[in-house]
Each structure stands twice: as C-alpha cells, then as structure tokens.
Amino acid sequence: MKTRVLLVQQGVWGNSASSMPLAVGYLKSYAEADARVRRSMDITIRNYPGDAGVNAMARDLLRDGSPDVLCFSVLGWNYRPFGAIAETFKQINPRGWVIFGGNHVAHQGERVFREFPQVDVVVNGEGELVFRELMTGYLDGAHPRELHGVSGISFLEEDGKQITTPERERIDDLEILPSPILTGAVPLLDANGRFAYDYALMETNRGCPYKCSFCYWGGATGQKMRAFSRERLREELECLGRAGAEVVMLADSNFGLMRQDEEFVDDLLRVRSRYGYPKRIETSWAKNKSAGFYRIMDKMKQSGMHSAFILALQTMDENVLDLMQRRNMKLNEWENLVSWLIEHDINPYLELIWGAPGETIDSFLRGYDRAAKHTPFIAVHPLMLLPNTEYHNKREEYGLVTVRGERDDFEYVLSHDTMTLQENERMLRFICWNRVLARSLWLHNVWIALRELAGVSQSSVILAFSDWMETTEDPDARQMHALARPTNSASEMTDARVWQLLTTRLLHRWWAEAMRPRVPEALRPLLDEVFRYDLMCHPVRPEETGSDAGDRLPVVERGGEQWYLRSDVTFAYPVPELVAALRRGEEVSTEPALHTTTFYYRTGFGGDLQHYFRMDRFRGLTEQQLADQSTPV
Template sequence: MSDNRLRVVLVQQGVWDMPLESMPLASGYLKAVVLADERLRAAVDVRISNFRGRVTHGEMATGLFADGVPDVLAFSVLGWNQRAFGVLAATFKQLNPDGLVVFGGTHVSGQAERVFRLFPDVDVIVNGEGELTFAELLHARIAAGPTDLTGVLGISWRRGAEVVTNDDRPRVEDLDTIPSPFLTGAIDLVDEHGRFRYDVALIETNRGCPYKCSFCYWGGAVGQRVRAFSRARLRAELELFARLGVHTVVVCDANFGMLPIDLELVQDLIEIKRVHGFPKAFEGSWAKNKSQVFYEIVRMMRDAGLRSSFTLALQTLNPDALDLMRRRNMKVNAWSDLVDWLNEQGLDCYAELIWGAPGETVESFLAGYDELARRVSRIAVYPIMLLPNTDYSENKELHGIVALRGDHDDFEYVLAHRTMSFQDNILMQRFLFWARVVAENAVLRHVWNPLRELAGWEQSWVLNSLADWTETTSCPHALPLREAAHRGHGGGAPAYAEAIGYLFTTEEGKQALRTWWAEAVVPRLPVYLRPFLTSVFRYDLETQPVCDGGSLPVVVVEGVEHHVRTNVRFDHDVPKALASLRAGQCPDLLGKAVHFDIYYRTEALNAVKSTNHEEIVHFMGEARPAAAPPLPAVVALPAVVPAIA
C-alpha cells in the first residue's frame, strides 16, 4: 500500500464453513463506487476481505491486519457475524486509535442506540442503502479527518458522547448510477487457476418490495416501490458469468417474476445459455403472487432446460397467523393450482413455512405441513426469529412474545407467545430439526409420496418416527445424529450442518438410515408393500449427491463434469413407478429387475456444507437406463433390511 493513500478494507463473512466462498456482493458494490469516483480512486486504496463462516476471530484478525493496519474498516453486518465484527472493531481500535469503524447492513440499520451501546468501538452506522453514503463518508474523512461527519446523509455517528443521526438519504432512483461490481472488476471472480471462485453467482436485478410482512426487513426496502437495473447492464453481467462457466446464478430480489422486466431478463439469460452453454440453473426468491409473467417465465425456462426450484413462500396456512403476518392480501393461499401446473410441466416446486409465528399452534402447523407435503417435493421450515425493524420485533408485548438471543449470533429466537407455550416450542424444535435435515435438504425425497399414498403415512409422522428411533436405538451409527439433534433444538445452524454432512458424506450416516428403515419402518408396513417401498428408499440413498467420487469415473455432460455409477440394479423401475404415482395411477408393485447408470454432478461438497437445499438438488444423482448390458453381479439390498415375506 502507498503510505499517502487512505487504506480501506471492506469486510464480509458468510454463515457457512464451505470449501468455496460466498460472493461478497455488498462489499463489491462499495468497492465499485470507490473505483468509479476519480477523486476517491486516486486517494483511496480499497480491498475486500471475504471470510468463510466459522473462522476464528484470530484468523480474521490475521487476514485483516497482518499486512498493515487500515485507516477505515467497514463491515457488512448480519445477525450471524455482528458479535465477531464487534470484537474485530475493538482490536482494530487498539492498533489504530484514529481509525474509522463503519457498520452497515440490515441488522444494524436504524439500530444506532443499541449497536453503539454494545460496541463502543464502532464509529458510524449506515442506515439504508450504503453505496452513495459510503462514498460520501470517505470524501468527508479525507476532507475533514475523523471528527466531522455532519453533512453525510444516511448515517448515525458518535460526536463525543452524543449519538447523532443525520437525515435519511433518498433511495437511489437510477440504480445504474451504482457501478457494477462485476464489470468494473471490483469483485475478483476467478481463482489462481482461472476458475470461478464462488459457490454461485449473486446478482440483483432490482431493489424494493411492495409488501410489509411482520417478520421481514428485506434490505430495508419493505413497502417500497421496486426500482430496477437496466436490461443492458444485467445482460452484460450475465454474459460475463456465462463466459466463466458459472453453473448457477442466484437472483437477490425479493419478488423475482413479478415484473415484465423479469421476463426480459430470462429471455436474455436463455439466449446467453444457448450461445455459451451456461448458466445451467437460475435460483431466487420468486414473486409471492404468481402473475402471467411468472407463468411465461416458467414455460421459457422449462423449454430451455434452465433449472430452478420454484418457491411457494407461504410461511403458514393458518388464517389467524396470516392476518398477524400481514400476508392475507398476497393471495398466496391459491397455491394448489400452481403446484398442479408446475407438476404438469415436470418442474420442481418447494414451499417455505415459518414455525412459531403468532397465531400458530402445534396442531395448525403440522396440519399445514402435511397438507403441503402432499403436493410439493420439499418444505423449507424455519423457526421464527425477531429481526430488527420488523413489526414482530417492535410489538413483542402485543403478541406476548418471549424471546432469547442466540449464543453465538445476534438473532432473537422466539420461545413462546399467546398461542404457543414454551413446552409446545420444545416439542416442535425436535420436529424442525428432522424436517430441515432429512426432508428440506432432500436426504430422503422420493419415498414420502409412496409412503403417504400407499401406506397412508403422513410425512410428519415419518419424521417423528425417525426422531423417536434416533433417541432410543442402540445403533452406534445413530449417536452422532442424536447428539446433533440435541444441540439443534436451540436453533443452532452448526448442528443442522453437522447432521446433514454426516448423512450425505459418511457411510455410517447412510447405515443409520438403513437401520432405521429396517427396524422402525419395514415391520410396520403391509407385507405386500415392503419390496417396492424398500426399492424406493434405496433409490433415495443411491441418488444422494456424491461428495467423494473416489474411484468413480468422471464424464462430461453438456459441459459439466459428472461422476457416474454404472449398472446399478434395482428390483423395481422406481422412476417409472414414481411417475405413475404422480399421475394418480397405481405403480407396478411386483416389478422386475432394471439397471441404471446414475450421474452425479461433481463438487457436491460445497452445496452440502452450505446446507443450501436449493443448490443440493442440483447435485442429486440422475438415473438413466444402463448404457451397457448389466454386470453379472447383483447389487443386493443392505443386510440390515429383513427378508420380505
């Protein structure tokens, strides 16, 4: 670094400990603004420090300060990293007492009194959109030194012992005035080998959300008119990703598929895929209300082979809870026809639910869960948390909410309220653990529908069966799951990740599932269903992502590397039988031996470690009829499965 330039470090940290980084989009915007400003570019040396989740404070301190202590340290703060960043701010001030610490992000925006009280070494909090504010803050720092920030809009800051909150900054109307972090080179996109370095590519097409849900503070833009980046800019960004071979683009909008410009973006994306072969998948938070624009987008993506998981962000099916959430006007409860239509198109659809919202009960939640499970492949279930600046957070007394701050994060976890007792919540935390680990993350995904349609078992019953068995079995392979489940009852994300990793990456984890199936499921099934349902269960295990390909050969399919397991024998044509069930027809329960080659996209470990169920499904094995005559050896059922009468 040059000694006469202001040294600025922008800090981000993802939530998960993954082999690949999460893209530092927020910091990228800030750096791009600095690079685009001629005066700042000459006066400021700016870099991004992007950390994976669960690194230690010492590791982050080394990364930030080993090559010299900056003048400005700016953190992108979220609930999972606020405490760590507060610790780093204190260390920074010991090394550079005149340095400036800036906190920005939705978790601290509008929270100056509390944040300054908790972290006395933080100097400035950015309220709202940060790009123009940050540039103005650096200009003020260069001109007036560390003390006078009176003229900077959109910040709260310390003036001696006083907390000063300046006037709000108007939202950016023309988003293209914010330079692209990709096209400007602000974000390093490739590693030392020239490969795209992140798990997925993140992109914003617009900002704002017209809704005001009681639990949400989406970028501070709730109840706001939606503003969009230009089509030309977005196309240029997508073309750059495609040239780098990016498999999955994730759009960071609150309601993608709501506006006609969203259709234009997908048209461009499909044309780019046709030319370059990438991207292969496009994920995001889809519009709550599905308009004709959404349906046209889905048709186009299906025809182009552009994969996605289409979201039903229902959060609850309970009318009382919906009222208190302020979601009745979204018309999201007209969801069943949409699911039927997506199924007809052969497309994956998953739903989101929140457990513990005011107005919800154990009975209403499980009834809604099972109703959804009859129609969708996955349900993502999250415990209600109180986020800053939301209606739930600001009206806890109104709802009778009792909450507890997390041990290692700054989220408030709801423990009880007027329709949910503390005991109810303890009971449901166990269910949430298994629903999230096994069903949401698709450890099992095909067996739910046959168990329900043929055996009459609701999905919640099966998950509770697994929970009961894990707590009482003497099977040694279940012990890591039991321990993770006990830790996960407090909402701890690491416990979920530990269990998901154990089930996906270890033979012991798979053996635990086989033993549960043999001991707790098979004996309760009618004899005539056991062979077929066991074949479906085994198909679930055989098509799980391959995290360590070992000696499996690698082939390239449409430009993407896959492990392939050849000539895998099943006693039933499971894919055909599952298709029959989805069509409302009775499958062939007698079956006959079939052989498949199963293709698994390589490098699945990153998706598994991130516990991102939307990404995990892109790594599931795809079975195709065996390309060669089957080998003489028979692939037998696991020894723990009892003989079928």
C-alpha cells in the first residue's frame, strides 16, 4: 500500500470563501516530480475555508483512516486548530509524522514543540525542497528524531533536545518547481465542471527588497526578487481562463515593481479577451511606482479589467516611518498617483497601521485625514507582532505590551511608550466603525461633501458615530455597540449581526442626532440629499429585492450582465454631478435644482458586506456612471 500523506491548508480566519491551496500545491507538485515519491506515496490536499471548525476538520482528515504523514501550512489564524488536530492524530497514529511549515512557525521551533509536542518537524523557510527530502527520508525509514541531515528544519532528539539544522539557501531558479496549476496538483474544476474556488492564487515572483519592522514576507524580506518565466505564467493564465477563474489574486510582495510585470498583464488581458476570464486581479502593488506601473494601470482600465489599487502607506508620520525602517513615496508623489488613478476611474484604497511605536492619536488622525482627502476608503489595521520581525525582537526597547488573540495566535499591541491602553481602546472603536462605514464602502459619497462644503473631516465623522453609539438609547444601536466591542482581532471580520442591525432607519437617526447639528444650517438640506444618495447606492441584498415602497425591483440586462433597476429617483439637488465635481476639485453650486436619475445594481451580491471589492462592484450606479464604466472586453 502507498504511504498516505495529507497536506492541509485553511483559508483566512472566519472567511467562508474558497481559496486555491497554492502553498501546499507547490509541495505536492515538487514532491511528485520525484518518481519514487510519486510511485510510493499518495499525496492528497485537504483545503478548508476559514470558517471550518477544528472538530469538523479533524473528523474529515481522519474519516478514512489515519494517514501516515500530516503536513500543515500554518499561519496565525490556524496555529491552534492545527496543533489540536496534531494531538488527535497522534492518539490514533503515534508513529505518524506531523510537519508544521509556514510564516508563523518558521524559526519558532522552541515554542511550537513546547506547546504542541506532537509536532515532529518545523520547516524554517521555503518548503518545497525540504518537504520532498523529508518524504524520501520517510521512505528510507528515517526516524523523526534523527533528521540531522535535512537542512532548514527544527526537530527534537529522543532526549528532548531541540536541533535546528543549517539554514537552506533560498531557491534561486524558481523554474525547478513544477507548477501546481499546470501539473494538476491543485484541481481547478469541481464535480459540476465549474471553477472550484472563489479566488485563484498565483505567484509571479518571490522575495521582497524591503525590510519593514512589522513584516516577515515568508522570510524573504530584504531579499532579491526572483521571477517565474513568462512562458510558465502565460500557460497558467490560459488554464485559469479556460477554467473560468473570475478573480486572480497574486501572492507577490510588490507587483508592478519588476519589468516583467507589464508582460504578465499583457498576457492576462489576452487570455481574458479569449475566454472572458479572469475578470479581476488583486495584488499587493509596489509602493514605488515606475513608468511601467502607469502603463499597467492604463492597459487594465482600457480593457475593462477590474482591480482594486491598494496603496500601503502604513503611517504618514516621518518619525514613525523611521522606526518602521520604511520609506513611503513623498507626499506629493502619492497624492499625484492617487489623483491620476481617480482621473482614470480606478478606485484607490489606502492602508494604515494604528499603534506603531512613535504614533499618537493626534499624529495618526492627521495622517488619516490627509489620506482621506483623496479616497474615503482607508483600511486601518491594528498593529500586531509577527514572529521574526524587528518589532517582535525589540519589544522591550519600544515598551510594547501585547496580548495573544482570542481566535488566533497573533500578538496584538495593547500599549507602548507613546500609546496608553485607554487611547488604544478609543482607536480600536474608531477602527471598527471605519471598517463598517468607510472601508466597506457602506458610505462612499458623503465624506467629500462634508469635508469640502462643511469642513468636517472623515475621522471626526467616524468618531461622532462611535460616540453616538456609546450614548444613544436606541435598542438596535445598543445591541450593535455590544457586538462591535473594541478588539485587536486581525481577522478584520465584523460580527455579521452588525450589518443586520445597521438599517437605513438607524443611519437616518444617527445622521439627524449626531451629524446634522455639526454642519451649517444652510447646508443641511443639501447634505441630507447627499446622505440619502449614499444610502441609495447600497448593493441590493437577496432579501431586499424591493424598493422602499416594497415593490419588487425589475431585472434588466446591460452589457451582458443582469441588473436590478430602480427608476426615476428624484433628488432636490443634482447630487451625482455635485459629488463628481467635488472629487475633481471643482467649485459647485449649493442651490437646489431637482434632479431625477435611475439606479442600476448588479445582481448576485450575496449579502457579503465584509469585503470592499464586493461592495465596490455591486454598489448602485446611475445611468451615466454605468455608461462611463461600460468598456468592451
């Protein structure tokens, strides 16, 4: 009988979306390139969504009998569940091997073995070469306490002494790794012949040239970037296009930095023109923008390829940037970039980190509002300490006080030399409501009207909402306040019940009680209409296929897609044109003028209110906006 090997991967946190198991796919494809391994071992991938429970995963893994080897791709959100499964596995098969690999456990053998003594091997770095060597060793009868000849691992000898073998050099020629997509190591289609995942993952390169204090990019920080060949990537895109992969997510650190990235986009667009897929690309864009980057964005815009452009600024404070060992683009450069993106109808989204050493509430909110002048969408992440990073190693120097996550194994910062616990509590509330109101694009237009016409900053609006939630006696708000308690949770997921309680009625009450009194009386009727316009742009959820009057919205076809239609909505001001003019930096009239428009909403939203790119894609569009967006594929 063949040796049974299970490779286990799990998607992020509580997310129910299905993501391609690329990491373990590489392990399988490289191991099976060895004829002996392929002949002697049955290597199977088990891929679970982020909301799969440990009990369900354990039953599934052991239902058909105990495997001989369990290998886990470990990150902070699955460290504890995978440790619990390892303990169960050893009860059934004490002689079986348990292998942990991944960013969260690399070079952390001492802690892993102390907390989960059932783990036999921890992989320190890239796993493909190590995994195949471990599998050939298993076939040769090696003992997991005697793996001294395998580089790049940690294990325990029989007497309990930890051994860490010499570090293995990073793979310089990535072409030695067979493609999980081209070899079939990762199946692309489900039983019904449809693409099997919500997201298709690809790597075009490995490595990161930067050494930010908060980041550990697979151990490749400060490393030369190494790329896969254009021919290989083109073939992978062909496979994904034929399979109908709607969204491609690139596991790259700085896409757009390398010359071949433009070639990749050229090939992607050719595949899309042939098959109609992929429809969208998501990636971590390079923070320093070359001429090639602008060509890439322009080509994507001209072709109608959807993408969210995320600019990771992290902080706007120069002192904090110094402590991060990070350099952003100069202020005028990123402002010019964002203006260029907006002019080309590409939505830019900015990322900031709250709680970095040296940061204060005042410095952070100044930076937040400076960024908000260019886009309302700003993702704010609470700082967490990742293993092997400089912040992790210099915690005492910065006075960092941390706590482990409730549902993950990340360390979250409670306080440090420039941030008290009380200040952090207030800002965690801010992060929560920023996520709900701004990051999710639940409100999208009112920010600019409040800022440009009434001088009310985006951060003050969010803080006003937070303060109102703490003081109002509205029963739905009280319940929301309890559900959205301050948390450092890296899962970024808001309790789903919050969205059920955040009704139009509640938003109108907040607006009337907390915001209207803050703006000049002469502007209130106009800002009321902008706020109503924002609410009118909300995606149509499956249970809300009717208008405010309860009439069912008809479905029409435009550009080969199905849309809900809401006709003849009248505003007391020409709100869509007014908001667009403010975004262009133009002067606008605040005089009333009746304006009637029609709204279109893509069908199939599914009620997923957690993810900005879905909100962005399914937000209501006016007739003119839909016409402007429509570009032949």
